[in-house]
Amino acid sequence: xxxxxxxxxxxxxxxxxxxxxxxxxxxxxxxxxxxxxxxxxxxxxxxxxxxxxxxxxxxxxxxxxxxxxxxxxxxxxxxxxxxxxxxxxxxxxxxxxxxxxxxxxxxxxxxxxxxxxxxxxxxxxxxxxxxxxxxxxxxxxxxxxxxxxxxxxxxxxxxxxxxxxxxxxxxxxxxxxxxxxxxxxxxxxxxxxxxxxxxxxxxxxxxxxx
Amino acid sequence: xxxxxxxxxxxxxxxxxxxxxxxxxxxxxxxxxxxxxxxxxxxxxxxxxxxxxxxxxxxxxxxxxxxxxxxxxxxxxxxxxxxxxxxxxxxxxxxxxxxxxxxxxxxxxxxxxxxxxxxxxxxxxxxxxxxxxxxxxxxxxxxxxxxxxxxxxxxxxxxxxxxxxxxxxxxxxxxxxxxxxxxxxxxxxxxxxxxxxxxxxxxxxxxxxx
Numbered sequence: 001x002x003x004x005x006x007x008x009x010x011x012x013x014x015x016x017x018x019x020x021x022x023x024x025x026x027x028x029x030x031x032x033x034x035x036x037x038x039x040x041x042x043x044x045x046x047x048x049x050x051x052x053x054x055x056x057x058x059x060x061x062x063x064x065x066x067x068x069x070x071x072x073x074x075x076x077x078x079x080x081x082x083x084x085x086x087x088x089x090x091x092x093x094x095x096x097x098x099x100x101x102x103x104x105x106x107x108x109x110x111x112x113x114x115x116x117x118x119x120x121x122x123x124x125x126x127x128x129x130x131x132x133x134x135x136x137x138x139x140x141x142x143x144x145x146x147x148x149x150x151x152x153x154x155x156x157x158x159x160x161x162x163x164x165x166x167x168x169x170x171x172x173x174x175x176x177x178x179x180x181x182x183x184x185x186x187x188x189x190x191x192x193x194x195x196x197x198x199x200x201x202x203x204x205x206x207x208x209x210x
Numbered sequence: 211x212x213x214x215x216x217x218x219x220x221x222x223x224x225x226x227x228x229x230x231x232x233x234x235x236x237x238x239x240x241x242x243x244x245x246x247x248x249x250x251x252x253x254x255x256x257x258x259x260x261x262x263x264x265x266x267x268x269x270x271x272x273x274x275x276x277x278x279x280x281x282x283x284x285x286x287x288x289x290x291x292x293x294x295x296x297x298x299x300x301x302x303x304x305x306x307x308x309x310x311x312x313x314x315x316x317x318x319x320x321x322x323x324x325x326x327x328x329x330x331x332x333x334x335x336x337x338x339x340x341x342x343x344x345x346x347x348x349x350x351x352x353x354x355x356x357x358x359x360x361x362x363x364x365x366x367x368x369x370x371x372x373x374x375x376x377x378x379x380x381x382x383x384x385x386x387x388x389x390x391x392x393x394x395x396x397x398x399x400x401x402x403x404x405x406x407x408x409x410x411x412x413x414x415x416x417x418x419x420x
Contacts (some may be wrong), residue, residue, distance in 0.1 A: 003279040007404040037409040069213040191414035194217040199247040204401035
């Protein structure tokens, strides 16, 4: 059994999706004065490696606490679809892997963009799913779509709405790390914190490989 | 396969360990004005169901990012040791289960205290491991000790130092929920968020039962 870490480090001052809060980690208690070290975290619900609930894009969509736990755990497959900055991920790119894109499957897209995490281009120049590619994935009925980009697309509104809609309800796991370490098949583990009524959560995503 | 949620809900305004920040969840983005719902989280590293790193009690102890992932995942056993408010958990209570308290094991103590979560007594009247009981568990060499109390003991300093010391390095998982739903044996899953250099993290703890 081998566990592979798929989450980027969370560091004080780390950048966030434009407009989201900057991650702030502040030491509160100190051993000398409080008998223990403690800290306070300030973060957005979409900080670093995280997942989106349907409520992110629909006021009547499921929040985290209404999503079954087995949506976040189970057999998964990683697809290599290498892309350059600002390049499109097309329906044709995905159709090459069609036999794996089955109902209720958990699929991770490795575009290579995870190597840009922490650079200023990470949020601005990411590869993007086309609207047609998002519609194709929705029609295939995946349960979970993971990716190394911070969002399915630079023009994020429509792809998000397609994938998080009530008819589709696909879990979107964004800004995954370390995807070149993955075998083709593994067990994905990535539970959100138990925030009630929330639109998303940072996660510690881990691959369990046998 | 069945997944059982072992984490209490995280709610805006929820109480915290005395002196720690109060959990604050603030909606930032709204669908009507920002095209999506987003929120900002402010929380202590020991909010709700969480785990302690060695750095919590030792300046040179391991922080979260220096703890191997297999410390947070693997076969586990839940022991029922029912206790009243303010009652002690003694070495004798634990010795009854000695055959399960083996090197590198993951053990959860179900005292029944999880039913008090959210009440004002939760942090003040919890059952407590005696110092001798903590020393006994340290000598048995467990890898992970979970519990439904918010801390191993009301007088928390010495038991924490015994269990988190460099010689013992036991992962402490505190304020677990829903323990009566557990079978005796299961797979424990409870990875911390990937905060670098931190003393602890809220977790989504889950039991995987076959």
